[in-house]
Amino acid sequence: MKEIEDFLTGRIWLKEFTPFPKNEIDEAIAQGLIACIPGISEKQECSRCLEKSAHLISFYCEKCEGDCLYCRHCLKMGRISSCTELITWAAPSPRPLKTRSFQWSGRLTPSQNLASQQVIESIQNNRSHLIYAVCGAGKTEVLFAPIYEALKKGDRICIAAPRTDVVLELSPRIRAVFPEAVVHTLYGGSRDEPGFAEIVIATTHQLYRFQNAFDLMVVDEADAFPYSMDPALKRAVMKAKKPEAPVVYVSATPSARLLKETPGRSEIFRRYHGQPLPVPRFDSLWNYNKQLKKKTIPKKLETWVRLRISRQEPFLLFFPTIDLIDQNIPLFKELDVGIEAVHSKDPNRKEKVMALRQGKIPGLLTSTILERGITIPKVQVAVIGAEEEIFDAAALIQISGRTGRAADFPTGDIVFFHNGITREMDRAKKTIIAYNRKTIS
Amino acid sequence: MQASWRSLFMNDLNEAVCTKCKAEFESITGNACLYCGALEDGVCRDCLYWEQTEYAGLITKGQCLYRYNAAMQTYFHQYKFLQDVILSEVFAKEVQHALAKVEAVIVPIPMNPKKLKERTFAQVDAMLESARLPYKHLLTKNEDVQGKKTKTERMASTPLFQWNGEAVPKKVILVDDLYTTGTTMRHAAKVLKAAGAEEIELFCLIRG
Numbered sequence: 001m002k003e004i005e006d007f008l009t010g011r012i013w014l015k016e017f018t019p020f021p022k023n024e025i026d027e028a029i030a031q032g033l034i035a036c037i038p039g040i041s042e043k044q045e046c047s048r049c050l051e052k053s054a055h056l057i058s059f060y061c062e063k064c065e066g067d068c069l070y071c072r073h074c075l076k077m078g079r080i081s082s083c084t085e086l087i088t089w090a091a092p093s094p095r096p097l098k099t100r101s102f103q104w105s106g107r108l109t110p111s112q113n114l115a116s117q118q119v120i121e122s123i124q125n126n127r128s129h130l131i132y133a134v135c136g137a138g139k140t141e142v143l144f145a146p147i148y149e150a151l152k153k154g155d156r157i158c159i160a161a162p163r164t165d166v167v168l169e170l171s172p173r174i175r176a177v178f179p180e181a182v183v184h185t186l187y188g189g190s191r192d193e194p195g196f197a198e199i200v201i202a203t204t205h206q207l208y209r210f211q212n213a214f215d216l217m218v219v220d221e222a223d224a225f226p227y228s229m230d231p232a233l234k235r236a237v238m239k240a241k242k243p244e245a246p247v248v249y250v251s252a253t254p255s256a257r258l259l260k261e262t263p264g265r266s267e268i269f270r271r272y273h274g275q276p277l278p279v280p281r282f283d284s285l286w287n288y289n290k291q292l293k294k295k296t297i298p299k300k301l302e303t304w305v306r307l308r309i310s311r312q313e314p315f316l317l318f319f320p321t322i323d324l325i326d327q328n329i330p331l332f333k334e335l336d337v338g339i340e341a342v343h344s345k346d347p348n349r350k351e352k353v354m355a356l357r358q359g360k361i362p363g364l365l366t367s368t369i370l371e372r373g374i375t376i377p378k379v380q381v382a383v384i385g386a387e388e389e390i391f392d393a394a395a396l397i398q399i400s401g402r403t404g405r406a407a408d409f410p411t412g413d414i415v416f417f418h419n420g421i422t423r424e425m426d427r428a429k430k431t432i433i434a435y436n437r438k439t440i441s
Numbered sequence: 442m443q444a445s446w447r448s449l450f451m452n453d454l455n456e457a458v459c460t461k462c463k464a465e466f467e468s469i470t471g472n473a474c475l476y477c478g479a480l481e482d483g484v485c486r487d488c489l490y491w492e493q494t495e496y497a498g499l500i501t502k503g504q505c506l507y508r509y510n511a512a513m514q515t516y517f518h519q520y521k522f523l524q525d526v527i528l529s530e531v532f533a534k535e536v537q538h539a540l541a542k543v544e545a546v547i548v549p550i551p552m553n554p555k556k557l558k559e560r561t562f563a564q565v566d567a568m569l570e571s572a573r574l575p576y577k578h579l580l581t582k583n584e585d586v587q588g589k590k591t592k593t594e595r596m597a598s599t600p601l602f603q604w605n606g607e608a609v610p611k612k613v614i615l616v617d618d619l620y621t622t623g624t625t626m627r628h629a630a631k632v633l634k635a636a637g638a639e640e641i642e643l644f645c646l647i648r649g
Contacts, residue, residue: 059526063561072525079524081561 004028006196008089010156010213010240012037012048014078015085019192025087035090039071039080046071046080049208050235073232074208076188088211095154095196102148104141104177109274112142115266119146119248122264123216128247129264130222134435135252135372135401138272140170143218144177146248151181151198155215158200160207160237162227164188166220166373168350171201204233210240217241221372222249222258223394252372252401253394269438275410276436278403280396280429285417288384292324297331301384301417308363308380309336314356315363315380316370318399320388325365336362343367371398377406386416386425396428457530465512468535469505469648477620478505478648487623499630501640505620505648506535513647517619521564529567532646536572545612545642547576548633550625551602553584565618568646576616579636580629581605601628604636611639620645 004020007013015036018025028034037047045052051073061068063083070081080086108116115131122129123146133139143159150157159174161167164187171185184197186206200210204219204227219227219237227233237247249262259265271277283300291298297305308315317332319325322343329341338361342349349369355361357376364370368390381403383391391399396416403412416425456463469478474485476492484492491497507513520528540547549565557563569576580602601624615629620643630641 057527059562061561062557062563063559068561070524070526072527075519075523075525081524083561 001028001033003194005033005089005091005093006194008034008087009093009196010089010210012086012088012209012211014048014080015087017078018087029087033089033091034087037086037088038082039084039086040069040082044069046074047086048077048080049074049232050239051232077208093196095198097152097154098180100148100151100178101180102144102177103179104144106141108141109138109270109272111268111270112138112272115142115268116145118264118266119143120149123150123246123248126244126246127264128249128262129266130254130258130262131248131250131266131268132254132259133250133252133266133268134271134277135398136271136273136277136375136405137252137268139220139250139252139268140173141272142266142268143248143250146216147174147178147199147218150216151178153215156198156200156213157216157218158202158207158210158214158240159218159220160202160204160240161220162204162224162233163221163373164203165349165369166224167201167203169373170220174199174201204236207233207236207240212239212242214241215245216248217245218248218250220250222251223253223255224372228255253397255394267438269435271405271410273407273410275404277432278400278412278414279432279436280400280414280416280425282386282416282418282421282425282429284419285384286419288417288419292328292331295331297328297335298417301382302335304382304415305332305335305363312359312362313378313380314359314376315382316356316376316402317363317365318371318381318383318391319365319367320385320390322367324385325367329365332363332365338362339365341365342370344369368395368399370402371395372401374402375405376402378409378412379403380413381415382413383416383418386418387420387422391424393424393427393431396425397431400428400432456534457528462512465510466516467508467510467513469508473505474503476500476503477623477626477643478503478645480508480648491623491627496627496631499627499634499641500643503626503643503645504539505645506532506539507647509619509647509649517647521560521618524561526562526567529564529571532568533571533573536568536646537574540572540574540614540616540644543614543642545614545640546610547574548579548613548615548629549576550615550617550629551578551580551582553582555584556582565616568618569616577607579605579607579609579613580632600632601625602632604632609633609637611637612642613638613640614642614644616644618645619647619649621649 039047041047051071055073056069056071058067058069068082070079119129131139131142147157167187175183181198182195183199184193186202285298288298325341332339340352340361342352342364356364379402400414403414404410472482474481474488476488479485519525552563582602615626626643
């Protein structure tokens with residue numbers, strides 16, 4: 001029963017698909033320890049993802065022998081319909097306080113330290129807080145002290161991020177700093193881990209499966225797709241935490257709305273190594289699409305890539321579409337057969353990024369999937385078709401933020417190859433210059 | 442799905458998925474097995490086997506619309522196992538086009554009642570309903586899980602269906618979602634033949 005309690009506390013789970021024997025679940029329900037919730041509520045809303053109307057489909061159900069609604073929005077987590085039930089642990093689940101340790105030998109810069117203290121203060125006042133810090137500022141380290149304070153109080157903490165890549169990057173760092181804490185890492189396809197998780201590191205999608213669970217909620221990369229675009233994911237964050245629990249948002253490129261709506265704020269415009277952010281330069285690549293269609297790499301781009309290869313500098317080439325990557329990877333392989341391509345649907349993405357980091361391959365063609373969360377020492381970056389709509393100012397700032405992250409190599413080329421300069425390109429460049437100015441003052 | 446004047450009056454069906462996604466499905470065109478529509482000239486290996494058994498001559502001809510490629514596997518998984526009922530509309534137009542002018546009575550391969558309750562919908566019936574095609578159930582399915590058996594076990598298994606006692610027309614066309622070894626179809630055809638059907642065709646959305 002202890003295992004069931006650990007698993008179901010703060011969770012909302014499809015009754016038919018728990019990892020426990022059916023009779024044990026039924027017994028706990030009979031004893032009133034587990035509560036059952038109808039899959040689709042009286043308000044005609046999915047009880048797991050809180051989706052209403054548009055994604056709820058009505059059909060004749062052979063189980064209900066009548067009309068039934070099912071939710072398409074969270075279908076891939078197992079279908080929720082009028083005739084399914086969700087369960088959650090309903091009895092009190094007290095957790096004894098434990099002594100805590102915090103293992104980190106690094107030092108915060110003065111601005112990181114200030115931000116860290118400001119976050120702690122906001123949490124004490126149950127106030128939401130935004131950490132607005134440039135790429136490479138050391139945002140994760142800022143969170144260590146606030147998480148430690150929360151752990152000491154016996155709080156349950158969630159660190160959510162929109163993308164699996166970011167979750168996988170965060171998880172080993174948090175585990176290393178809090179070795180005694182039970183940490184679970186959740187994303188599509190992750191394995192079940194035993195015990196009651198005091199710290200949950202999860203994709204925002206996984207939060208559909210939590211309810212009223214967390215005393216502290218951190219949303220990392222709070223402006224990233226799909227979280228930024230999907231109201232259901234925002235609802236999931238709010239549902240997963242306890243009603244009074246504060247949210248700490250972390251972003252290098254916060255939206256105007258996030259800036260306006262979050263009461264507490266810390267700003268860090270200096271990288272942890274103190275060097276300014278590399279400023280992007282613009283270079284025209286007129287009618288690059290036509291040339292690529294004729295199976296030739298535009299001269300300027302070819303020269304740029306050849307220079308990287310001869311200097312043995314790892315490079316990233318950002319393309320606006322997966323189609324363009326697929327069409328052109330053979331051309332780049334003619335320059336160097338080791339050049340690879342990655343995009344969101346590539347199952348070997350992690351391995352290819354690792355190979356680039358280890359110097360086993362010279363460079364990668366990529367979609368915007370690698371715009372954040374990755375650090376490759378000495379990396380040089382080019383955007384091809386920077387005028388395309390997908391490259392908004394936030395994306396371009398994030399992409400630029402891949403360069404110069406390592407203290408040993410704080411510079412790097414970041415070039416926007418374009419077929420006409422857009423406002424977003426201008427905004428990205430001006431913003432980066434402004435960050436660097438604030439650093440000096 | 443949105444109804445237009447044309448769709449209301451002409452019985453036309455709209456496209457449920459975008460052209461790009463639809464292009465990932467691979468239709469079976471040109472030379473195909475006479476009985477099952479596999480991509481082989483004349484008669485495929487599986488059907489050659491069947492034509493040497495007690496099931497020989499039961500099926501007069503057959504057609505499958507698509508190959509079981511990666512896109513189709515994803516579709517099929519979401520439709521049948523994730524129970525995304527509305528996906529019955531995806532191939533409505535194609536199924537309607539293939540079967541609307543057929544003279545034979547459409548007979549869907551049924552599900553076992555217990556299984557049907559579990560799945561909450563009959564995927565073959567739903568596909569036919571989305572294509573606005575009339576059908577008639579003539580068979581009941583015995584309790585048996587086909588999917589978990591090996592190929593030989595499946596080809597030699599005990600009767601899968603029974604006749605439900607309703608009048609059997611002379612010409613029938615058996616309809617299923619996925620054709621793998623042909624066991625389901627041969628078993629169904631045998632029962633219908635014994636119950637009085639004279640000409641039996643088969644139709645499947647996918648040839649595995």
